[in-house]
Amino acid sequence: MGSSVLDNFWVIVSSVLVFLMQPGFMCLESGMTRSKNSINVAIKNLADFVFL
Template structure:
């Protein structure tokens, strides 16, 4: 149970990185684009969580043919899984969201949302 608690704390700290990137990107852009950049970061997080749940977790951690792409665990059902599975999923999804936010920072003032 200690491992579960530590992984959840780590996932919460990675989630706080989202707020840091939001503040960083809005601070580095012109004031007319601040709201646009903030909404972009929140949308990045939401879409990346949804896509990781639907497809990404299965590709990364599902059973695979010859070690390439997973073909099980698409849209995992958390009611039938253990607490360790759910905790591991939350930890991985936070890193997925952070990665997408970092990559989308390249288009901070270059696109409209």
């Protein structure tokens, strides 16, 4: 029973870390593209967040 609680806690912590990494990926990709394409990168990362 205790292992199940620990497993659920680890899944929640991991998913929070993934959600926190999305803005970092957006900044990284926006910095590597031309400024006119940065909005497209932001929209792509927002879609990743919505469909994750």
